[in-house]
Amino acid sequence: MDSGTTRSRKRGSYHHGDLRNALIVAAAELIEESGSLGFTMADAARRAGVSNAAPYRHFRDKEALLEAVSQLGFFGLGATAREVRDRYPAGSIEAIIALGQNYIAFVTEKSAFYDLMWGDIGKRAFDADNFDRKAVGFFVLVESVRAYLAAQGATDVDELDTAIKLWALVHGFSAICMSGKLPYFHAAADVPAMLDSATRSFLAGVIAGRGKSPSS
Amino acid sequence: MDSGTTRSRKRGSYHHGDLRNALIVAAAELIEESGSLGFTMADAARRAGVSNAAPYRHFRDKEALLEAVSQLGFFGLGATAREVRDRYPAGSIEAIIALGQNYIAFVTEKSAFYDLMWGDIGKRAFDADNFDRKAVGFFVLVESVRAYLAAQGATDVDELDTAIKLWALVHGFSAICMSGKLPYFHAAADVPAMLDSATRSFLAGVIAGRGKSPSS
DNA sequence: CCAGAATCCATACGGCGTAAAGATGGGAAT
DNA sequence: ATTCCCATCTTTACGCCGTATGGATTCTGG
Numbered sequence: 137m138d139s140g141t142t143r144s145r146k147r148g149s150y151h152h153g154d155l156r157n158a159l160i161v162a163a164a165e166l167i168e169e170s171g172s173l174g175f176t177m178a179d180a181a182r183r184a185g186v187s188n189a190a191p192y193r194h195f196r197d198k199e200a201l202l203e204a205v206s207q208l209g210f211f212g213l214g215a216t217a218r219e220v221r222d223r224y225p226a227g228s229i230e231a232i233i234a235l236g237q238n239y240i241a242f243v244t245e246k247s248a249f250y251d252l253m254w255g256d257i258g259k260r261a262f263d264a265d266n267f268d269r270k271a272v273g274f275f276v277l278v279e280s281v282r283a284y285l286a287a288q289g290a291t292d293v294d295e296l297d298t299a300i301k302l303w304a305l306v307h308g309f310s311a312i313c314m315s316g317k318l319p320y321f322h323a324a325a326d327v328p329a330m331l332d333s334a335t336r337s338f339l340a341g342v343i344a345g346r347g348k349s350p351s352s
Numbered sequence: 353m354d355s356g357t358t359r360s361r362k363r364g365s366y367h368h369g370d371l372r373n374a375l376i377v378a379a380a381e382l383i384e385e386s387g388s389l390g391f392t393m394a395d396a397a398r399r400a401g402v403s404n405a406a407p408y409r410h411f412r413d414k415e416a417l418l419e420a421v422s423q424l425g426f427f428g429l430g431a432t433a434r435e436v437r438d439r440y441p442a443g444s445i446e447a448i449i450a451l452g453q454n455y456i457a458f459v460t461e462k463s464a465f466y467d468l469m470w471g472d473i474g475k476r477a478f479d480a481d482n483f484d485r486k487a488v489g490f491f492v493l494v495e496s497v498r499a500y501l502a503a504q505g506a507t508d509v510d511e512l513d514t515a516i517k518l519w520a521l522v523h524g525f526s527a528i529c530m531s532g533k534l535p536y537f538h539a540a541a542d543v544p545a546m547l548d549s550a551t552r553s554f555l556a557g558v559i560a561g562r563g564k565s566p567s568s
Numbered sequence: 569c570c571a572g573a574a575t576c577c578a579t580a581c582g583g584c585g586t587a588a589a590g591a592t593g594g595g596a597a598t
Numbered sequence: 599a600t601t602c603c604c605a606t607c608t609t610t611a612c613g614c615c616g617t618a619t620g621g622a623t624t625c626t627g628g
Contacts, residue, residue: 151593151606173472178584187608192586194606251467254531256387262533269536296538300528301550305517308524312516315470317478320485322512334517338550341557368576394615403577408617410575570628577622584615591608598601 156194158184160204164249167205172251177201199257206252206261213242213253214273221276227287231280233335236306237328243310250314277303290343298342305334372410374400376420380465383421388467393417415473422468422477429458429469430489437492443503447496449551452522453544459526466530493519506559514558521550 152158162183167175177198178188195201220238224231243250252258261267281302282295309331312318318325368374378399383391393414397407411417436454440447459466468474477483497518498511525547528534534541 155606171472176584177586186606188584189586189588189609190607198585251471254527255467256389259532262536274537297546300534300538300541301521301546301553304524304528304546304550305521306524307527308520308522311470311523311527312520316475318516320478321490322516325516330513330517330520334520334554337517337557337561338554339557340561341553341555344560345553345556371575392615393617404615405578405617405619406576414616572626572628574625575623578620580619581617582615584613586612588611589609592606594603594605596601596603598599 152184152186152190155184155186155190159191159194159201160208163201163205164208167248167252168246171248172202175202199260202252202257203261203264205249206258207264207267209246209249209253210261210267210272212246213239214271214276216242217273217276221280226280227283229284229336229339232277232284232302232339233332235277235280236302236309236331236335239306240310240313240327240331243307244313247314250311274299274303284339285343288343290346293342293346298339301338302335305338306331368400368402368406371400371402371406375407375410375417376424379417379421380424383464383468384462387464388418391418415476418468418473419477419480421465422474423480423483425462425465425469426477426483426488428462429455430487430492432458433489433492437496442496443499445500445552445555448493448500448518448555449548451493451496452518452525452547452551455522456526456529456543456547459523460529463530466527490515490519500555501559504559506562509558509562514555517554518551521554522547 159180162180163175166179166183177191180201181188181191184190191201195204216238217235220234221231224234253261262269278295278299281299285291285293285295285298309327313327318327375396378396379391382395382399393407394404396417397404400406407417411420432454433451436450437447440450469477478485494511494515497515501507501509501511501514525543529543534543
């Protein structure tokens with residue numbers, strides 16, 4: 137109804153009004169549709185309804201735009217993590233497992249964003265000055281692990297160390313799922329069930345073996 | 353000394369002689385130097401000393417060449433895995449841990465190849481008909497896990513299920529290391545030590561908790 | 569020695585990233 | 599309200615990349 141496919145604030149005006157955000161949204165959509173490889177600046181500009189060169193008034197280059205999309209991904213992941221945490225009792229192992237299931241679901245459903253979030257672009261997105269690393273969601277896991285360890289009376293276990301190991305486990309499941317290679321080795325692998333049992337095995341081993349030096 | 357930078361079989365001849373392999377090597381070098389993003393077919397052709405269009409006599413398109421580079425990566429990973437296995441006693445937990453350390457070292461040292469091996473290109477590389485999935489190295493881990501479980505008298509534990517979980521743990525550590533995000537959460541994390549302790553915790557938990565249904 | 573096939577080159581086309589430089593309009597100061 | 603400035607967007611342009619086409623060169627089998 138307004139100027140084509142865009143929903144700009146000022147309809148039909150020469151100035152777009154909110155081009156920066158429109159470009160981020162357009163880029164995210166395009167990447168979700170066709171992958172981050174093959175994404176082009178020109179496509180994003182077309183979808184936002186502006187010329188080829190207009191984006192360069194808001195982003196230094198193509199990678200700067202992708203950086204913004206990457207940050208969007210981390211915000212989303214953190215937001216779902218907090219939602220999940222609020223649905224489970226603090227200190228329960230189920231909360232930790234649910235955080236993991238949520239992580240795997242998020243990464244695999246938005247697999248087109250994987251490169252952006254964990255590749256070179258994600259590196260720059262993370263140490264961009266305007267990026268709040270406290271909102272990332274990892275600290276939700278650390279808190280849940282701390283509560284769980286306290287509930288188990290294992291206060292001498294390092295919760296940060298343990299959370300990183302759980303993160304690695306969960307991230308690995310996500311990456312392996314996305315890679316599409318799992319069926320070659322285990323035809324009917326039930327990943328959620330495997331994460332559940334692996335988490336329980338690992339935490340049982342951590343608690344049983346405490347007293348030994350944790351990692352470093 | 354021969355025709356510039358290439359080492360072709362037939363020096364100075366019109367035909368290159370082994371252009372297909374020369375292109376794979378050139379592509380691998382370029383990717384190692386400057387990352388897989390930004391790799392161009394024209395660069396590979398230049399480095400091999402041929403014209404822009406010559407590669408298309410050997411590879412359908414750019415992705416077909418990258419597919420070959422990806423397969424090279426998997427062969428290399430499998431080869432190092434077999435070397436590592438042969439240096440440790442069968443059935444020892446140290447063999448399993450060493451396989452993991454080797455995996456992390458391989459992936460992080462050749463981080464430029466990560467996208468190729470585990471992204472969309474790697475998907476096609478894996479189900480290419482000429483690719484031998486048995487040589488991939490995962491089966492080395494499965495065998496080592498089977499031997500370990502047998503040595504521990506835990507023959508009722510599913511070794512494939514357990515190997516996949518260990519794979520996930522190790523792959524996750526690799527991906528997290530490469531992503532460069534670990535320092536933001538744990539400044540001086542000692543990843544090899546964490547893998548060691550995590551593997552021991554997990555396997556201890558698996559053996560202690562056996563009898564329960566494994567995964568599916 | 570001679571086809572015919574395989575390989576490589578020269579050329580060309582469209583698309584992309586991006587740098588200028590000019591057009592347009594919103595907002596602050598008058 | 600008018601003027602002026604500046605951010606925003608457009609037009610244009612350049613070089614590079616992927617890749618199709620057709621011609622040149624060399625190898626191979628008979």
